[in-house]
Amino acid sequence: MSGWxxxxxxxxxxxxxxLLLCCGFARADDLNQVSRRLAQPQIFSVGFVQKKHIRIxxxxxxxxxxxxxxxxxxxxxxxxxxxxxxxxxxxxxVSFSDMQTRxxxxxxxxxxxxxxxxxxxxxxxxxxxxxxxxxxxxGDNKSWIIELSPKSALxxxxxxxxxxxxxxxVDEIILKEVSGDQTEINFHGLSALDGFPVELxxxxxxx
Amino acid sequence: MFLxxxxxxxxxxxxxxxxxFVVFFPVFIAASVVVPSIDFKSNVLDLVPQGKEQPLVIKxxxxxxxxxxxxxxxxxGAATDSAAYEAGEELRERLVLSGLFEEIKSGIEAGSVTxxxxxxxxxxxxxxxxxxxxxxxxxxxxxxxxxxxxxxxPIAMQRAATLAEDPLFTLGSYIDDLNxxxxxxxxxxxxxxxxGLVYILLFSTISSTEKGIERQIELVNLxxxxxxxFLEAQETVLVAGFPLYSAYGARSAKNEITSIGxxxxxxxxxxxxxxxxxxxxxxxxxxxxxxxxxxxxxxxxLFFHDIHIVTLVxxxxxxxxxxxxxxxxxxxxxxxxxSSVKGLQKTLKSISLGMVSSVVAFCVLLCxxxxxxxxxxxxxxxxxxxxxxxxxxxxxxxxxxxSFTHKIPFSGFHVLYQKKxxxxxxxxxxxxxxxxxxxxxxxxxxxxxxxxxxxxQPVDARLLEQEEMIKSVFSEKRDAQYFIxxxxxxxxxxxxxxxxTNMLDHLISRRELEGYKAxxxxxxxxxxxxxxxxxxxxxFFDSDLLGKLFFEIGMMDEQFDEINDEIKNLNFTxxxxxxxxxxxxxxxxxxxxxxxxxxxASLVFLSGIQNHDRLVDVAVQLPGIHYxxxxxxINNLLRDYRASASVFLVGATLxxxxxxxxxxxxxxxxRIILIPIVSFLLTVSALSLSxxxxxxxxxxxxxxxxxxxxxxxxxxxxxxxxxxxxxxxxLLSVLTTLLAFGLLALSDTAVIxxxxxxxxxxxxxxxxxxxxxxxxxxxxNVDHV
Numbered sequence: 005m006s007g008w009x010x011x012x013x014x015x016x017x018x019x020x021x022x023l024l025l026c027c028g029f030a031r032a033d034d035l036n037q038v039s040r041r042l043a044q045p046q047i048f049s050v051g052f053v054q055k056k057h058i059r060i061x062x063x064x065x066x067x068x069x070x071x072x073x074x075x076x077x078x079x080x081x082x083x084x085x086x087x088x089x090x091x092x093x094x095x096x097x098v099s100f101s102d103m104q105t106r107x108x109x110x111x112x113x114x115x116x117x118x119x120x121x122x123x124x125x126x127x128x129x130x131x132x133x134x135x136x137x138x139x140x141x142x143g144d145n146k147s148w149i150i151e152l153s154p155k156s157a158l159x160x161x162x163x164x165x166x167x168x169x170x171x172x173x174v175d176e177i178i179l180k181e182v183s184g185d186q187t188e189i190n191f192h193g194l195s196a197l198d199g200f201p202v203e204l205x206x207x208x209x210x211x
Numbered sequence: 212m213f214l215x216x217x218x219x220x221x222x223x224x225x226x227x228x229x230x231x232f233v234v235f236f237p238v239f240i241a242a243s244v245v246v247p248s249i250d251f252k253s254n255v256l257d258l259v260p261q262g263k264e265q266p267l268v269i270k271x272x273x274x275x276x277x278x279x280x281x282x283x284x285x286x287x288g289a290a291t292d293s294a295a296y297e298a299g300e301e302l303r304e305r306l307v308l309s310g311l312f313e314e315i316k317s318g319i320e321a322g323s324v325t326x327x328x329x330x331x332x333x334x335x336x337x338x339x340x341x342x343x344x345x346x347x348x349x350x351x352x353x354x355x356x357x358x359x360x361x362x363x364x365p366i367a368m369q370r371a372a373t374l375a376e377d378p379l380f381t382l383g384s385y386i387d388d389l390n391x392x393x394x395x396x397x398x399x400x401x402x403x404x405x406x407g408l409v410y411i412l413l414f415s416t417i418s419s420t421e422k423g424i425e426r427q428i429e430l431v432n433l434x435x436x437x438x439x440x441f442l443e444a445q446e447t448v449l450v451a452g453f454p455l456y457s458a459y460g461a462r463s464a465k466n467e468i469t470s471i472g473x474x475x476x477x478x479x480x481x482x483x484x485x486x487x488x489x490x491x492x493x494x495x496x497x498x499x500x501x502x503x504x505x506x507x508x509x510x511x512x513l514f515f516h517d518i519h520i521v522t523l524v525x526x527x528x529x530x531x532x533x534x535x536x537x538x539x540x541x542x543x544x545x546x547x548x549x550s551s552v553k554g555l556q557k558t559l560k561s562i563s564l565g566m567v568s569s570v571v572a573f574c575v576l577l578c579x580x581x582x583x584x585x586x587x588x589x590x591x592x593x594x595x596x597x598x599x600x601x602x603x604x605x606x607x608x609x610x611x612x613x614s615f616t617h618k619i620p621f622s623g624f625h626v627l628y629q630k631k632x633x634x635x636x637x638x639x640x641x642x643x644x645x646x647x648x649x650x651x652x653x654x655x656x657x658x659x660x661x662x663x664x665x666x667x668q669p670v671d672a673r674l675l676e677q678e679e680m681i682k683s684v685f686s687e688k689r690d691a692q693y694f695i696x697x698x699x700x701x702x703x704x705x706x707x708x709x710x711x712t713n714m715l716d717h718l719i720s721r722r723e724l725e726g727y728k729a730x731x732x733x734x735x736x737x738x739x740x741x742x743x744x745x746x747x748x749x750x751f752f753d754s755d756l757l758g759k760l761f762f763e764i765g766m767m768d769e770q771f772d773e774i775n776d777e778i779k780n781l782n783f784t785x786x787x788x789x790x791x792x793x794x795x796x797x798x799x800x801x802x803x804x805x806x807x808x809x810x811x812a813s814l815v816f817l818s819g820i821q822n823h824d825r826l827v828d829v830a831v832q833l834p835g836i837h838y839x840x841x842x843x844x845i846n847n848l849l850r851d852y853r854a855s856a857s858v859f860l861v862g863a864t865l866x867x868x869x870x871x872x873x874x875x876x877x878x879x880x881x882r883i884i885l886i887p888i889v890s891f892l893l894t895v896s897a898l899s900l901s902x903x904x905x906x907x908x909x910x911x912x913x914x915x916x917x918x919x920x921x922x923x924x925x926x927x928x929x930x931x932x933x934x935x936x937x938x939x940x941x942l943l944s945v946l947t948t949l950l951a952f953g954l955l956a957l958s959d960t961a962v963i964x965x966x967x968x969x970x971x972x973x974x975x976x977x978x979x980x981x982x983x984x985x986x987x988x989x990x991x992n993v994d995h996v
Binding site for chain 1: 360361366371
């Protein structure tokens with residue numbers, strides 16, 4: 005190969021490398037933008053509407069309620085309609101209580117960190133368990149959409165992907181499961197808090 | 212007479228060599244086929260006599276022994292979950308890359324729940340957790356509503372995915388209940404939190420195909436390398452398990468054997484070459500030993516289809532006696548006018564008598580019930596025979612050109628050893644006999660024996676400390692002792708287990724035991740499974756309770772019809788305990804021995820034993836219950852072997868005496884046999900007086916002393932008083948034996964040290980006493996053969 009050919013090849017390699025580097029930097033930069041846009045408070049409450057599309061059910065299961073989050077401690081998922089139940093996620097534990105019973109569910113422990121990270125919008129915590137792709141980081145309206153792909157084999161058995169979108173806060177989570185089921189959660193009316201309400205104080209210590 | 216008649220020595224040598232080739236070559240070829248396929252066993256439980264223990268007890272002990280001998284527990288700890296996870300992954304990678312392990316798994320496999328679910332699915336309505344059963348019995352409506360309510364929660368992923376096949380999630384709940392432990396899951400690893408640290412637990416199983424001392428040393432090096440590198444990263448690595456303890460012992464033994472072995476081999480080679488000033492005696496001696504070992508391995512493999520490591524170790528040392536025949540033959544080479552045939556002629560009777568005496572004696576070992584001793588008998592007898600066979604048939608041909616033109620060395624020693632020393636003894640025989648008797652009696656009065664395997668190879672204190680730390684971290688503790696529960700059927704075993712656990716509960720309440728693990732507490736018997744099945748069918752499907760709820764949440768008609776039809780058409784089938792233990796997580800298959808020959812058995816594991824006697828009492832009170840203490844089992848085995856080997860020593864001595872009497876007469880035979888007998892007695896006394904506690908390995912070493920003592924005594928008895936060759940042969944023999952085995956007395960490894968001390972003393976006493984065999988005999992060269 006002539007000297008000119010070698011030189012051209014070398015230049016192509018360098019250019020390609022530079023392009024990949026830029027992509028990497030661009031990706032990291034987009035994610036940083038998302039992190040900066042997210043302004044989830046340390047302690048907050050937010051309303052939710054959840055729709056669970058289960059493949060053997062003709063219509064989705066729709067529920068609504070309030071989510072209470074303390075990013076340092078855990079999450080209380082209070083369902084109010086169509087029935088009353090509560091899920092508490094803290095200290096690597098998950099407990100479910102309804103009118104009939106209250107129990108700690110061991111098989112869901114591995115989801116405790118995932119759920120806490122996702123509903124809190126904690127990108128750093130999410131990145132420990134998922135590869136994060138930025139699908140859109142819109143300009144002036146400060147919206148963003150990210151997609152999470154599980155890293156570990158255990159999570160991959162259940163979760164195919166999670167799509168999150170929002171502005172200042174997380175507005176929507178769409179969880180696609182390997183089984184074909186899908187859960188959509190829309191949040192509304194986020195309020196920053198100094199602390200949990202009286203009736204929820206001590207709930208984390210019970211599990 | 213045959214030799215005298217032969218006119219042509221050259222023809223005779225060739226004929227003898229051809230005969231050797233005709234016999235040995237097929238043996239060698241057969242050995243090259245048979246020996247590689249021999250199963251080499253190292254488990255001490257393989258030494259248990261057939262029929263002494265019941266088959267199920269042996270099966271349990273072997274199953275436990277296999278796990279005990281091959282499993283290492285690793286705990287790696289760090290300050291945080293993520294650091295512990297990364298450390299665990301790094302440890303796993305290093306263990307995989309080492310190639311030493313055939314399996315590495317987490318303490319509780321995160322995927323085991325999924326596998327259990329799939330295996331139990333065919334019997335899904337047979338299983339209910341206790342909490343679920345109680346709720347369904349009391350309030351089926353509430354249970355069904357709860358199953359629906361939870362679908363609305365964010366944690367219902369698994370329930371929703373399995374709604375069609377496990378509509379009430381009773382199977383999932385049952386598996387969760389079985390799998391409860393105080394561990395957390397981080398990513399796909401199991402964490403244990405203790406003492407402010409987070410630990411990852413790994414179990415590694417030593418590869419069954421990669422064994423041997425070199426692999427053991429690799430294991431030690433791997434562990435030390437891992438420990439040091441993790442320490443630098445401020446992470447803790449704890450490991451416990453018999454393979455590591457054994458590996459440390461093997462490394463220590465190898466270092467000693469290597470250093471001692473190199474020194475002794477060098478000294479032996481130097482000595483033989485200096486004495487004969489020729490390499491031929493050394494080379495031919497090695498050929499004779501080699502042929503003995505090959506034939507021994509072949510014969511043992513042919514009879515037993517396996518060889519135990521104990522057989523190889525001690526059998527090989529016994530074959531070391533055979534080098535006496537070679538030395539006796541070559542020492543005759545200093546005679547004037549020597550030829551290889553004349554040398555054979557001169558030494559044939561004594562070495563043949565020595566060989567036959569030893570072979571006959573070792574054949575007595577076949578009468579013992581112990582497979583280890585039986586193998587040693589076949590190994591030693593066949594090895595000695597073929598070594599002798601090589602000396603007699605091959606040496607004349609291969610050494611035909613050998614001649615020693617120098618003077619016989621150590622002629623001064625001959626005078627001292629074969630004339631001065633016996634005279635000294637004869638002139639003071641009363642004093643020496645009294646001294647000997649006092650020495651023997653005083654030694655035997657303080658004789659102590661011990662059959663504790665733990666004292667034979669004490670474990671490094673640092674390793675024991677780690678084992679205690681692991682026990683404190685890992686909640687699933689298990690002591691080495693356990694119960695075997697035997698019954699005529701599965702139900703019988705489960706019923707007996709319940710009776711046993713009732714009694715164990717009393718011990719727990721009295722704090723004499725911390726806990727136990729029994730299958731009967733986890734496996735629902737056929738009646739329970741049928742009850743669960745019918746409970747679900749009647750409460751949820753026959754009553755249409757579930758149908759109404761599923762309708763409310765919008766389950767498609769065809770889907771519910773499918774679920775409903777399935778259970779209505781389903782006939783109850785019990786899941787056998789064999790299938791169940793292999794399905795559920797928790798390694799329960801270790802506790803189920805299965806059924807054979809109309810007997811079934813299970814194991815009940817124990818933890819925190821405070822009072823062993825109570826557990827023995829429990830086993831005595833309950834039929835079909837056996838209390839197994841593995842250490843005690845091995846110790847009893849060592850004791851039985853020691854007793855049997857001691858009886859054999861006496862028996863073999865008697866057999867040799869009777870055999871020698873046929874050829875030499877009672878008196879001469881008595882003189883000969885007294886040499887090894889007095890050597891035994893003096894050796895045991897010397898060991899006892901120096902504070903050594905005797906074990907099986909001392910007795911096995913006395914077998915070598917028997918063979919050596921007989922050979923020395925026969926050589927002296929049948930030799931001429933002025934024959935310097937006899938004393939040189941005996942001197943060479945004792946020096947090589949001391950260099951080969953006696954130096955082992957310096958070992959730090961208790962078993963090796965015991966063997967070496969006994970050999971060193973026994974051979975020394977036999978050497979000193981053997982010239983006295985002709986005391987009082989005029990001419991002392993009477994040849995009665």
